[in-house]
Amino acid sequence: MSMHQVRAALVGLGLVSASCFAVPATAYAVQIVKIGVSGPLTGSNAANGKDIENGVRMAIDEANATHPTIGNEPVQFVLESVDDQGDPRVGVQVAQKLVDDGVQVVIGHFNSGVCLPASRVFANAGIPLIDPAATNPAITQQGLKSVFRVIPTDxxxxxxxxxxxxxxxxxxxxxxxxxxxxxxxxxxxxxxxxxxxxxxxxxxxxxxxxxxxxxxxxxxxxxxxxxxxxxxxxxxxxxxxxxxxxxxxxxxxxxxxxxxxxxxxxxxxxxxxxxxxxxxxxGRPLKTLPRGSEFAEKYKKKFGTDNLTYSPFAYDAATLAIDAMKSANSTKPAAFMPALQKAQFTGITGKITFDDRGDLKNPAxxxxxxxxxxxxxxxxxxxx
The missing domain is CATH 3.40.50.2300 (Response regulator)
Incomplete structure (x- = not known):
């Protein structure tokens, strides 16, 4: 019997390992890490909501271009964006959707009135929320250790x-x-x-x-x-x-x-x-910051329009989250949450370190x- 005939017979009996003929699928397995974004994508504040989403998208695309690995596994960051419509009731609903979809971190919100109730949904699920725009002090006065803010408060x-x-x-x-x-x-x-x-x-x-x-x-x-x-x-x-x-x-x-x-x-x-x-x-005028003009140019080239207020803060929030995952060598929220709390991070908008409430220590x-x-x-x- 020829070798070909032997192999055919063994295959017929199911006795030949797939590894004899193919590279194991696990060699190419990529860990998908979902980064949630919540903001108003419709209504009167839609432009600001889209600006926040764009900032996060920029950070994710740049991170993926480096072919990152976390926990010795290749990682791909994926953006999952929801429209909270600037409405607290809708904000709570879409917050639960993000939780159910398994996001590891959330960047949001634009409206303080949405952020206040939605932040509790994420806290109950143990998911960090990094706020790039909502500024009411009460957001970080709820005793939620999973809420961080990269913009000054009111x-x-x-x-x-x-x-x-x-x-x-x-x-x-x-x-x-x-x-x-x-x-x-x-x-x-x-x-x-x-x-x-x-x-x-x-x-x-x-x-x-x-x-x-x-x-x-x-x-x-x-x-x-x-x-x-x-x-x-x-x-x-x-x-x-x-x-x-x-x-x-x-x-x-x-x-x-x-x-x-x-x-x-x-x-x-x-x-x-x-x-x-x-x-x-x-914050400080974007053009006066070391990487501010570069950010503005990249943003316009990528999206065909000038950035608004909050995209630099959203970009920093997403980059900070990714940096914390790398530092903790884990994409699990419970594992990288301490890295967020102890962050010593310099982003587009300046140095980011948090106080006990999760607010910036030295806002401008x-x-x-x-x-x-x-x-x-x-x-x-x-x-x-």
């Missing part, structure tokens, strides 16, 4: 703004307005605390909602109070409308916005407010001033 950013309004702008009569969201109200409350602590005077406190387009009654009250400065806690779309209405009412009150956008900053405000308007923004905020129709960085201040 207490840090708006606290700086409040102190500056009193000590630097010399405002004597300060008014406050917010949009009643967890973000806007959080900003306003922290700004007010800082103003009072610095010895300033609040002469009017107004509020609207995040869907409003008419601010005449509130601004009429601010004007009647003869406020020389108005702080608005909310996003730039409404801030622009408020600034325009202030001009229509002939108000000489200086406008001051909280953190809502960055280097493509306050485009709607700039088109409506006069020179002298001020805005405090989270930058003041911009509208000058000849353009926003110009005036100063950067660290909260601590």
């Amino acid at each position: 207490a840090q950013n708006s606290g700086i703004a409040g102190k500056y309004a009193v000590t630097a702008t010399k405002a004597k009569r300060i008014a406050i307005m917010d949009d009643r969201t967890a973000f806007g109200q959080g900003e306003a409350e922290e700004f007010k605390k800082a103003v009072v602590a610095a010895g300033g005077t609040i002469v009017a406190t107004e509020f609207t909602n995040d869907k409003a387009v008419d601010f005449g009654p509130q601004l009429t009250n601010v004007k009647a109070a003869t406020a020389d400065l108005l702080f608005f806690g909310g996003l730039d779309g409404q801030a622009g409308l408020i600034a325009r209405r202030m001009k229509q009412l002939g108000m000489r009150t200086q406008f001051l916005g909280g953190g809502a956008v960055a280097d493509t900053i306050f485009t709607q405000i700039a088109g409506n407010a006069g020179d002298g308007a001020l805005a405090w923004e989270y 905020s930058t003041l911009y001033k509208l000058t000849e129709g353009k926003w110009v960085a005036v100063t950067t201040v660290t909260a601590n």
Whole structure:
């Protein structure tokens, strides 16, 4: 019997090992690691949600290009993105979906009102949440050891703004307005605390909602109070409308916005407010950071558009998570969580180290001033 006939007979009897004819499948096995992203991909804040998603996608693609290994196994990072619609109820639902789908870490959210309840879903599942955009201090005051934030909080950013309004702008009569969201109200409350602590005077406190387009009654009250400065806690779309209405009412009150956008900053405000308007923004100007311009160029080349505020923070959050997995030599959340807690990481946005709550130890905020129709960085201040 020929060798061919012998082999054929053995195959027929099922006695020939597959290893005689093929490389074992395990030699090419790749460990799939899912990185979740949650943000508003539809609705009025969809551009910011997509910006966050893009930042994470950049980090994942760059990591995969290095052919990483963790635990002596090749790894492929995969992005799993969900649309939380900026709605707390939907946010909790899609958070549970990410948990059920087996993500190892989540980057999110944009809205503080979504992040607050959704963070508890991830904490209950033992999955780290790294927040690149939601800034309400309460998020990291829940006692959840699995929540980390790579952006300054409202207490840090708006606290700086409040102190500056009193000590630097010399405002004597300060008014406050917010949009009643967890973000806007959080900003306003922290700004007010800082103003009072610095010895300033609040002469009017107004509020609207995040869907409003008419601010005449509130601004009429601010004007009647003869406020020389108005702080608005909310996003730039409404801030622009408020600034325009202030001009229509002939108000000489200086406008001051909280953190809502960055280097493509306050485009709607700039088109409506006069020179002298001020805005405090989270972090440092991207172009002043060592790798900031490089990031902006890569982002535009990859996605065909300029980056917005939060993609650098989201990029850092995803890169930090991957770095923690490598440091722990494990993709299991329980194993790499301690590496996140002890992180000494330098990213696009600067050095990232966390305090006991999971907030940045040394956050920075930058003041911009509208000058000849353009926003110009005036100063950067660290909260601590």
